[in-house]
Amino acid sequence: MDSRPPKIRVWVFPNGKSIALCAVLGAMWYAGASQGNGAAYLLCFVLAALVAVSTVHAWANLRGVRIAVEPMAPAFAGDDLAVPLAVSSISRRSHFGIHVSSGVGKKAVLFSEVAPDGVQRGTLRFPAVRRGCFRELRLRVSSRFPLGFFTARQRLILEQPHYIYPLPGGTAPLPRTLAPTRQPRDGTRHEGDDFGGVRAWRAGESQRHIDWKAAARGQPLLTKQWTGEADEIMCFDWQALAPLEVEARLSQIAKWVIVAERGGSSYAVRLPGVTIKAARGDRHFHQCLRALAVFEGGGPSAVSGGAS
Amino acid sequence: MKVFHQSPRASALATAPLVGIIAALILAVAPLAAKIAGWVLGFFLIACGGRLFMNRDAGKLPSLAVKVLLFALGIGGVAATYGSMLGIEPGLSILLFLVSLKLLEANSARDFHVLALIGFFLALCALFFSQDLLLWLYVAVVILLLTATLVRFHRGEGVASYRRSTLLAVTLLLQALPIVVLLFLFFPRTYGGFRFQFSQSILNAAGMSERLSPGSIAALALNDQIVFRADFPDGKVPPMSAMYWRAGVLWRGDGLTWIHGLPLNEEGRLGQLGGMAVRQRISVQPHGARWLYALDRPASDVRGATLEPGGFLQSRRTITSQFRYEVISRPENRQTTLPAEQRVETLRPPARVSPQVRALVAGWQREHPDPQDLIETALHFFRKERFIYTLHPGTYSDANGLDEFLFERRQGFCEHYAAAFATLMRVAGISSRVVIGYHGGEFNALGKYVIVRQADAHAWCEVWIKDSGWLRVDPTDMIAPDRLASGLASYLETHGAETDPAASQRSTAAAGWRELQRDLRLAWDSINYQWDLRVLNFDEDNQRTFLLALGFGSIRWPEILTWVVVLIATCLGVIGLWLRRPGPESGDEVGRWYGRFCRILEGGGLKRETWEGPQHFGERAAAHFAAQAVAIREITALYIQLRYGPAAPAPRAFIRAVRSMPRLLPATGGT
Secondary structure, three states, X not given: OOOOOOOOOOEEEEOHHHHHXXXXXXXXXXXXXXXXXXXXXXXXXXXXXXXXXXXHHHHHHHHOEEEEEOOOOXXXXXXXXXXXXXXXXXXXXXXXXXEEEEOOOOOEEEEEEEOOOOOEEEEEEEEOOOOEEEEXXXXXXXXXOOOOOEEEEEEXXXXXXXXXXXXXXXXXXXXXXXXXXXXXXXXXXXOOOEEEEEEEOXXXXXXXXXXXXXXXXXXXXXXXXXXXXXXXXXXXXXXXXXXXXXXXXXXXXXXXXXXXXXXXXXXXXXXXXXXXXXXXXXXXXXXXXXXXXXXXXXXXXOOEOOOO | OOOOOOOOOEOOXXXXXXXXXXXXXXXXXXXXXXXXXXXXXXXXXXXXXXXXXXXXXXXXXXXXXXXXXXXXXXHHHHHHHHOOOOOHHHHHHHHHHHHHHHHHXXXXXXXXXXXXXXXXXXXXXXXXHOOOHHHHHHHHHHHHHHHHHHHHHHHOOOOXXXXXXXXXXXXXXXXXXXXXXXXXXXXXXXXXXXXXXXXXXXXXXXXXXXXXXXXXXXXXXXXOOEEEEEEOOOOOOOOHHHOEEEEEEEOEEEOOXXXXXXXXXXXXXXXXXXXXXXXXXXXXXXXXXXXXXXXXXXXXXXXXXXXXXXXXEEEOOOOOOOEEEEEEEOOEEOOOOOOHHHXXXXXXXXXXXXXXXXXXXXXXXXXXXXXXXXXXXXXXXXXXXXXXXXXXXXXXXXXXXHHHHHHHHOEEOXXXXXHHHHHHHXXXXXXXXXXXXXXXXXXXXXXXXXXXXXXXXXXXXXXXXXXXXXXXXXXXXXXXXXXXXXXXXXXXXXXXXXXXXXXXXXXXXXXXXXXXXXXXXXXXXXXXXXXXXXXXXXXXXXXXXXXXXXXXXXOOXXXXXXXXXXXXXXXXXXXXXXXXXXXXXXXXXXXHHHHHHHHHHHHOOOOOOOOOOHHHHHHHHHHHOHHHHHHHHHHHHHHHHHHHOOOXXXXXXXXXXXXXXXXXXXXXXXX
């Protein structure tokens, strides 16, 4: 992944405080003019020039900041998408008061000082609205440093593929079991074995059994442990939900997938044009949800547009 | 664990910028203190302390009810203190009271900016009362502090935050200087056309009044406030003792008290003056009245001023800011005729003349039928009868003050002598009037100009002699000639020393030190004078002259302003280019060496991602370059220890490890 940021310009805009400042400058000018007071004139000019120079500093302050997005965990629509940000300085100078927000939420992450060496990390959370696979993230970066009377802004489009799964929901009962199966048992963990709880993930272990759902909720990385054997296979069929509309069907299937995965059942997902064979386990779980996320009407398309 | 939600009234402002803004506000208010009700000042200081106190851990801001109550009490209190809400003092008191309330409730970035803007405005208010260079520099420091505080507020917590914020504020100010100069020179100036004018009440300037009564000039004698400065562009500086600065003429007298009297028809104005013309450039300190000054007697028109009957200048508007004008004076009045109503007015004797005075004057009249001789005799009377020139003549009664002065106490200051002499002349049938103004001043050899202070206030007489016009007669010259030759300050000093020999010894010992002090004071004053001339007096006219001199044939503002905008944009562009340059190579040795380590690995084909921590990257690299795995792990571990360890060891081992790292070729990569 090429992490060089695209060349995006920094703009400096007035904000609410600039209006108040204009009022004060106007009052100073009036005082200078009406009283013929040269000292008041001079003070007015000093303040105006200070603010003018501060706009350039605001621009330079934002310009030397590089913002990168680290690989993101998927999220369910309706939940918060957690965007891990890594902010660093490319100007070998310190940068101050950097606010990063998405276009959607008002909430912003503040990096009060980005030092020339080292990377500042923070997580931006904003509600994931629409399901899908998104190739890029749109971020708004702003700073009011140094005087606050002007805001420097930058709109960033960063490449970082991420999935937003459909909102799980629906009241339909789990489809009945298609066929019980027996998986061969050899005492080790197999995909398809019964779910036997979680424990903390240890560095170096396979990431296949990490509880990503929990991770997406912000919990520490947990590894699922497996015991027992699978008993049944369920098939979640798009066609079976015929009376519902597209999103409701996807929500329903997403909920079934979660319930089935949690219950340790094997399950298959059948969508128009896509069929995922019955299995269970983490990779399967996410494969199903990804298929649901990118599902488009008659057939799945690889990706859709931006996130916001 | 936090069980309870944080109260919305808990303070959300960081303490450091709060301390800064409070300090800046106190400094901004300090020069205004005399204009604000004492209890409001007290409340302001309590609010400052209280707000800081609220910033402790469990502190809470006052509730709405408390604020509303305080607001009502404050407005009522100001109204009760001044009896009115109008005027500069109630206005400032209310402003400061509101600032105190705002300070108490300030809890957001917005509030913080409001406070800073109010701080800027309060700093400006100080300039209405005085435009001295020293005060302006003080105000500039307040502005700098406010700027530094704003920077500090946006900067967040960090190492040496305040020092570096102040440094940045100074940088901003220095970078702003060229723009300030551009705006100052080219921003269109206007005057007039504004209805809002401050009155005298805002300037606590003591000074001349249009009424001369016993003690009115003596009250100014120790006031060293500067009234005006004058320089002589032609280089002709009259002798000090001949510098009579004319400010006003009093026509109506009653014993020792003289007033301006009824307005009179204009007398013949110019052309009846004679003698050597002296050109002066006078720069008046704001005094809130309409006085203008010129050497005896002004002979030219002055912009914005009228030449009043009696031959003195008066400004058309009150002077609330620096005012500078040029005037030509000629010393002699060659008026040949006195208008009839002036003749009546200047001969009118006091309402009540005691028999004793009448007898005195009658005696003079018998002996000296010629008015010139009579005047001489009257002057000699003051010297012969041992009148005493003193700052503390005591008070004279209104009713028969003249008798008391002439025959009993015989002690007075210049106003006593001028008033008594002019009255005696009228009793003797000679037209007379009292002139008020200043005498002499202090010559600043460095800047070649004269400084005139309130202490130089003086009153003298003019008498009308047929065929030769109005003649200046200064009775004080008779009583205390050296007072006029050397100025009041040194007169009082030497005359005080005579009575106390020890003091005279001390004074010779201190003379050298005083000399030095005086030189320094004059040097500073000439800087101040340049400030007045170049900055405070740069008005519409001066700007026009400047623009014409610059080669703008006729003044077309759109064209000039376009140039100004282009120049300012150029300044900002240059600053922008300067700010774009990369910062200095990091002084962080460990970071540099780790950077080198990363470059070595990158040379081998493994790039560290921006989001990648050293631990993760180390693991990845160790897996990638199996042959170097031990070294890579060691370097990573040392780096993490140096960076994040509780007690960082010396970086020597780390640097040695990086240095001994071999160059990696993509081919050497294990997988």
